[in-house]
Amino acid sequence: MSTLEIRDLQVSVKLPDGELKPILAGVDLTIKSGETHAIMGPNGSGKSTLAYSIAGHPKYEITGGSVTLDGQDVLALTVDERARAGLFLAMQYPVEVPGVSVANFLRTAKTAIDGEAPKLRTWAGELRGAMEKLQMDPAFAQRNVNEGFSGGEKKRHEIMQLELLKPKMAILDETDSGLDIDALQVVSEGVNRVRATGETGFLLITHYTRILRYIKPDFVHVFVGGRIVEEGGPELGERLEAEGYKKFVHA
Ligand code: ADP
Ligand code: MG
Numbered sequence: 001m002s003t004l005e006i007r008d009l010q011v012s013v014k015l016p017d018g019e020l021k022p023i024l025a026g027v028d029l030t031i032k033s034g035e036t037h038a039i040m041g042p043n044g045s046g047k048s049t050l051a052y053s054i055a056g057h058p059k060y061e062i063t064g065g066s067v068t069l070d071g072q073d074v075l076a077l078t079v080d081e082r083a084r085a086g087l088f089l090a091m092q093y094p095v096e097v098p099g100v101s102v103a104n105f106l107r108t109a110k111t112a113i114d115g116e117a118p119k120l121r122t123w124a125g126e127l128r129g130a131m132e133k134l135q136m137d138p139a140f141a142q143r144n145v146n147e148g149f150s151g152g153e154k155k156r157h158e159i160m161q162l163e164l165l166k167p168k169m170a171i172l173d174e175t176d177s178g179l180d181i182d183a184l185q186v187v188s189e190g191v192n193r194v195r196a197t198g199e200t201g202f203l204l205i206t207h208y209t210r211i212l213r214y215i216k217p218d219f220v221h222v223f224v225g226g227r228i229v230e231e232g233g234p235e236l237g238e239r240l241e242a243e244g245y246k247k248f249v250h251a
């Protein structure tokens with residue numbers, strides 16, 4: 001059982017001229033393994049900033065508050081150490097890794113996280129199994145990470161990482177954006193498989209409510225202006241679907 005605790009988190013983005021622009025205005029959130037939390041908010045509300053801050057992106061400066069994973073100070077860790085501690089971030093815009101194949105990338109990541117290389121024989125099978133479940137062509141494993149990937153391929157690749165790396169906490173930033181309905185279904189099934197193990201906590205960041213039809217959150221948090229302005233269960237997601245964010249923006 002793992003717990004991610006975010007307390008009064010305040011974050012500014014570093015602008016090119018060195019100035020700090022405050023984005024997160026005190027975020028409080030607790031996620032336990034086995035739970036799925038949805039963060040829903042309009043564009044520009046700071047959702048990606050929250051994800052990047054937890055993952056340790058250098059562009060974001062923590063100006064207050066804390067993030068701990070099972071009591072360990074996440075903010076004091078390097079990006080690599082955060083991954084090894086069990087944090088996983090699927091980015092809204094995944095980056096290309098030229099010259100590194102999907103197979104090598106996943107094996108390297110698995111080795112870094114486990115502290116030892118996966119056994120060759122079982123690993124090949126695991127990799128193949130994960131790809132089959134996500135309805136991916138085996139040839140995909142030899143392609144360079146994110147190079148020329150379609151939107152759907154990028155997201156499937158991230159869910160593949162999720163299935164193989166088995167993180168304690170997974171932050172999925174707009175995993176639904178740019179997916180057609182078939183890809184959305186395949187990706188959601190992947191998330192639900194990992195979820196069913198009960199060993200991973202999920203923070204599902206989304207702009208649209210449609211992914212919540214496939215992945216039913218336990219908790220919904222409405223995110224506006226760099227903070228959580230309303231919290232509830234799945235019914236809050238349905239309310240947003242009907243009413244939009246207007247009411248909260250002016251709240
Ligand atoms: P969301 O993911 O909810 O759409 P973001 O976290 O991407 O929101 O952005 C929140 C706010 O911070 C926006 O006003 C955005 O323009 C600003 N912002 C985020 N990253 C940067 C950056 N690197 N440089 C300048 N402004 C940024
Ligand atoms: Mg955005």
Ligand code: MG
Binds near residue numbers: 047
């Ligand atoms: Mg975003």
